[in-house]
Amino acid sequence: MSDFTHNLLDLYLDAAPWLLLGLIVAGLIKAWLPGDRLNRWLSGGRLWSIVKAAFIGAPLPLCSCGVLPAALSIHRGGASRGATLSFMIATPETGPDSIAISYALLGPFMAVVRPVAALVSAVFTGILTLFIKEPGLPVLPLGGMNPGSCCSDGNCSTAAERPPAGFLSKTWQGLKYAFSDILDDLVLWLAVGLLLAAVVATLVPPLAMSQWGSGLSAKLLMLLVGIPIYVCATASTPVAAGLLLAGISPGTVLVFLLAGPATNIATIGVIHKEMGRTTTMIYLLGIALSSVGLGVATDFMVTALDIDIMGELESGGDAVPLWIAAGSGVVLLVAAIRPLRRKLLGQ
Template sequence: MHILNFIKDILITSVSILNGASGWLVISFVIAGLLHNLITPQKFQNALGNTKITSILKSTVSGMLLPICSCGVIPIGISMYYSGAYLGPVLAFMTSTPIINPIAVVLSFGLLGPQITIIYVIAGFVVPMIVGILGNIFGKNELCVAMDDDESLIELEEEKRSLTQNILDGLKWSFSELALTISKYVIIGMLVAGFITTAFPTSIIQKYLGNPGVLSLGSISILACIMYVCAVGHIPFIAALVASGASPGVAITFLIAGAATNLPELISMYNVIGKRAVIIYSTTLTSCALIIGYITNKLLVGSSVNMDIETSKASIDIANKIMINIPDSMKYLCSFIIFVFFIKAMLPSVRKVVKNEA
């Protein structure tokens, strides 16, 4: 009976997590479809299809300005990769987008104070640049997607198409090939995240890890890697840890590693781009989070990290005004759409297993 209740709780938690991300996933499928056909591979290669620092800079800044969750960035990043962008700029974009965005900065300022926020903003720019540079250095066969020999002919055909036709073709690609691939790995990742969240709820984590004597940068980095957090929702949790006595370095480490190292993103990246990309991405992020957390402790431990109530309320109000709030009915609809894509993607494998068993 206890096992059944535990499984039930896992499913409920997984659905809750999916509801939080599904709307952004569907929006990202639309954006990815538009990128795929409106911006030709030649334009992508001219802008991001190289190992120049400027390409990584463009991707980093673009990602910092998008208020999209860590799951929502998956379709856009993979679309960029398959449209001609090199691995470095893609990893930089997929790092900066979940780590930092305008809404997260506003909330951080109100809940964590200006000192932590300044370090957070600097880290949100520097870390993606480092990830992108290392991606270009060590990417090897994953550096870029092999293009077909007749690519130039395809581009000439695409140039003759109307804008409407390009949009429709891009959306068709995104909601067929891309959505099927991404949804399969996202649902698996959500189930794993649901298990971890059910087994180790945030209330228990805060109770035992809020003690500065127990909570270390190493333990918070491990926690950040296994917990599922969105690009904004983890900030109040971090503020609660700091209020409980955790060090400022803990806040920075979790801000960097927590949002950018979730399982659905890592699983999708591993299966669609490759294991080398995942190793570069995850190890660099975790290492940078630990180093910056250590530096933050050296700079701020002993100084007052004030969290004024009035400032917090004002920041939350501003964040609510600029945040795109997806209605609950749309969240459930988007979750249903993602689940349908998952079922459709898994059917061939299920049929193959059934056929082999027969």
């Protein structure tokens, strides 16, 4: 077996059980979170609604494109611009699947820092809208959006039809949603991320880029790379692992993990049409300032607390028995093959 194949298999087996767990949790959330109550939950005081929007959005299994219909729905239902932006940022930046795979590939420290940073980034950007005043603009019809313009296969994780009543039925429908819609959105970019991480692990010596990857310029470069592209939180994790292995600082990697999933060209365009140019600029400014600021703070914490990031890499994978990792890998592989999955699930 070549070094590349060995590294690729190791990365996949490390990630598989945690990704499987994350998909199960995402399916249960999808089944049991009452989406029709979001508007009521996010109404009320402006500051409190911004905080609530971040905490409600964080566990939802929606990508940066799939979150658009849900976000515009709550905005038109009475949620403030700040709450809407907070929801739009927190939702794609983190989630049960990305937290689980972060623990497996990035280690405990980054698995905790990542969702906390996502919440801070979302709330910070929402608060910035409290300082602006902008007249309402004509809104973009929900039917006019095309989530497929930025998702891997046009199957964005949008709000699905309400599952049938009944505990088992709701749970089953939620799990089917997770292992079809969500997994379909992840599979292409997750494969690309694993391949890139395996290439880095094979060709780039550990810490080879450490002298270039920790300054402000490196963080700004990550910001410029992350803002316009579409990459979901889970699929970006193997890339982040490769960057850490190459010596890029945890704070610089965090900038990519925050800016990449939260934004893309389609999202920026929809916000501009729905809420106007000023709000769009606040949205981009909030993500930029919070991502870089949190990146700097993360590097400071790593140094001050003497955290061994290299030692934490793949620590989650080491904690899982091989038979569980292999079994999880087989389940995910079967679920990722659509014809086989549809036959097994009766879709």
